[in-house]
Amino acid sequence: MPEMSEFQVNATAAAYLVSAILFIMALRGLSSPESSRQGNMFGILGMIIAVAATVLSPDIVSYQWIIGAIIVGGGIGFMISQRISMTAMPQLVAAFHSLVGMAAVLVASGAFLNPGAFGIADVAGDIFTASKIEMSLGSAIGAITFSGSVIAFLKLQGLMSGAPIVFKGQHPLNALIGIAIFALIGLFAYDQQTAYLGLNAFWWLTAIAFLIGFLLIIPIGGADMPVVISMVNSYSGWAAAGIGFTLQNNALIVTGALVGSSGAILSYIMCKGMNRSFFNVILGGFGGEAAGPAAGEGEAKPVRRGSADDAAFILKNAGKVIIVPGYGMAVAQAQHALREMADILKSHGVTVLYAVHPVAGRMPGHMNVLLAEANVPYDEVFELDDINNEFATADVAFVIGANDVTNPAAKTDPESPIYGMPVLDVEKAKSVLFVKRSLAAGYAGVANELFFRDNTMMLFGDAKKMTEGINKALN
Amino acid sequence: MEIVLLAANPFIEQLSIFVLAIFVGYYVVWSVTPALHTPLMSVTNAISSVIIVGALIAAGPEGATLSKILGIIAIGLAAVNIFGGFAVTHRMLSMYKKKK
Numbered sequence: 342m343p344e345m346s347e348f349q350v351n352a353t354a355a356a357y358l359v360s361a362i363l364f365i366m367a368l369r370g371l372s373s374p375e376s377s378r379q380g381n382m383f384g385i386l387g388m389i390i391a392v393a394a395t396v397l398s399p400d401i402v403s404y405q406w407i408i409g410a411i412i413v414g415g416g417i418g419f420m421i422s423q424r425i426s427m428t429a430m431p432q433l434v435a436a437f438h439s440l441v442g443m444a445a446v447l448v449a450s451g452a453f454l455n456p457g458a459f460g461i462a463d464v465a466g467d468i469f470t471a472s473k474i475e476m477s478l479g480s481a482i483g484a485i486t487f488s489g490s491v492i493a494f495l496k497l498q499g500l501m502s503g504a505p506i507v508f509k510g511q512h513p514l515n516a517l518i519g520i521a522i523f524a525l526i527g528l529f530a531y532d533q534q535t536a537y538l539g540l541n542a543f544w545w546l547t548a549i550a551f552l553i554g555f556l557l558i559i560p561i562g563g564a565d566m567p568v569v570i571s572m573v574n575s576y577s578g579w580a581a582a583g584i585g586f587t588l589q590n591n592a593l594i595v596t597g598a599l600v601g602s603s604g605a606i607l608s609y610i611m612c613k614g615m616n617r618s619f620f621n622v623i624l625g626g627f628g629g630e631a632a633g634p635a636a637g638e639g640e641a642k643p644v645r646r647g648s649a650d651d652a653a654f655i656l657k658n659a660g661k662v663i664i665v666p667g668y669g670m671a672v673a674q675a676q677h678a679l680r681e682m683a684d685i686l687k688s689h690g691v692t693v694l695y696a697v698h699p700v701a702g703r704m705p706g707h708m709n710v711l712l713a714e715a716n717v718p719y720d721e722v723f724e725l726d727d728i729n730n731e732f733a734t735a736d737v738a739f740v741i742g743a744n745d746v747t748n749p750a751a752k753t754d755p756e757s758p759i760y761g762m763p764v765l766d767v768e769k770a771k772s773v774l775f776v777k778r779s780l781a782a783g784y785a786g787v788a789n790e791l792f793f794r795d796n797t798m799m800l801f802g803d804a805k806k807m808t809e810g811i812n813k814a815l816n
Numbered sequence: 817m818e819i820v821l822l823a824a825n826p827f828i829e830q831l832s833i834f835v836l837a838i839f840v841g842y843y844v845v846w847s848v849t850p851a852l853h854t855p856l857m858s859v860t861n862a863i864s865s866v867i868i869v870g871a872l873i874a875a876g877p878e879g880a881t882l883s884k885i886l887g888i889i890a891i892g893l894a895a896v897n898i899f900g901g902f903a904v905t906h907r908m909l910s911m912y913k914k915k916k
Contacts, residue, residue, distance in 0.1 A: 414895025706853030
């Protein structure tokens with residue numbers, strides 16, 4: 342094998358440092374929309390430098406297949422990125438995460454099969470103990486990322502029911518598998534040749550890691566997917582860092598740490614937005630029970646129904662309207678019609694603002710992207726803390742496809758499952774318009790008393806059709 | 817007297833970098849505006865595909881070993897993510913506009 346000169350070794354390490362810095366700047370750019378596009382360019386540049394530094398190493402001698410794989414993979418990725426609808430972003434991100442997980446497993450497996458090429462074995466072919474632990478962790482976390490992301494993808498895409506799948510003994514089983522993974526890592530690190538039923542311990546631990554990734558996500562309900570996506574985002578980072586330790590590559594270690602902490606912070610923000618602990622989400626089962634008793638008795642109460650014409654009348658005569666979008670808007674693809682409505686209202690001199698709850702939608706920032714797609718200026722879109730005081734001075738709160746995030750029970754009813762969750766104070770507006778398909782309870786299975794209040798008008802129907810109806814009436 | 821320079825175990829050095837990078841990540845990510853959390857996920861997804869450097873090392877040598885085949889597959893998967901991730905992030909970010 343050709344040896345790298347000292348200069349080459351140092352130049353390569355320096356290149357990895359530069360790409361790590363560029364990745365940090367890519368994330369830094371996201372602190373505001375203006376700097377974000379430049380940030381993305383830094384990220385691309387960092388990736389080019391990292392790949393170039395690796396490919397130029399004399400250990401890499403066979404290029405055809407490498408180039409072929411990059412062209413095929415890159416082509417597919419680029420095509421998907423151009424065709425995907427913004428509503429499908431959560432699924433796409435879940436699918437992409439699964440690929441990082443799988444790549445981590447494959448790289449760890451490659452390192453296990455040919456440790457010489459990775460420089461992690463002695464002359465006899467025995468892998469260093471630290472490397473064995475690192476590659477096992479990289480492979481196991483990668484496998485969990487893969488199967489967890491696949492389940493998240495299937496749930497988000499609607500190919501699998503979003504309902505939590507729970508069975509007896511689930512948690513002890515998961516704990517057992519978790520212990521088994523650590524035991525296998527220990528045994529593998531102790532003796533590389535450890536094998537059971539003719540299969541090396543490395544393959545066993547990878548295989549059962551795939552299994553636990555699957556088992557960990559099935560009990561988590563569809564509406565908790567924002568946490569799950571953030572969580573697998575975090576895992577994919579830790580998997581990359583594990584591989585980085587195996588390869589002794591600082592760019593990978595730094596990137597893994599960045600991505601890992603990013604995903605962890607997003608998971609935390611999502612959990613906080615629902616006032617649930619991380620473990621409560623992980624243990625799953627939430628939203629499984631059909632609508633609770635409160636929802637049942639609610640059906641009997643009278644509600645004020647309105648038509649598109651009624652809503653148009655109220656909106657036109659308002660001074661200030663705050664729009665509260667939720668997952669229902671995404672499902673109905675109502676964002677464009679909604680922006681049109683806002684435009685018409687603005688032409689009538691109405692002030693229009695948007696209020697986004699941290700867990701609205703199926704992934705962090707989901708609503709913001711959809712509104713941006715519909716050309717809603719981002720400086721009209723506000724986060725919960727920034728706009729909650731404004732409802733008191735608003736004439737209309739226009740809630741479209743959101744429910745639990747407006748439920749005052751979170752503030753007043755300690756018995757409610759969502760008690761303590763931060764909510765938008767829509768009830769403080771003079772009137773509240775709810776665009777909803779039915780009176781059904783939200784994912785938490787909690788009835789929303791707002792539906793039955795005097796200053797509430799329910800606009801039953803598909804979010805997009807209803808909004809288009811309002812636009813027609815406004816014109 | 818002979819001077820012996822003791823270097824720390826490389827693992828400890830890497831661990832130091834790792835821990836410091838977690839701190840950097842912590843502060844950088846908290847400064848990301850919530851409106852851009854979706855692009856944050858897609859871009860972190862793209863940069864975590866720098867795992868491709870491991871795949872390149874596995875795919876680099878001559879011959880047709882299983883390790884090399886796995887490396888090539890991993891390059892393909894990471895490439896989907898790199899091109900797809902950065903491109904979709906760019907697409908999203910170009911939609912964020914200010915009030916005219």
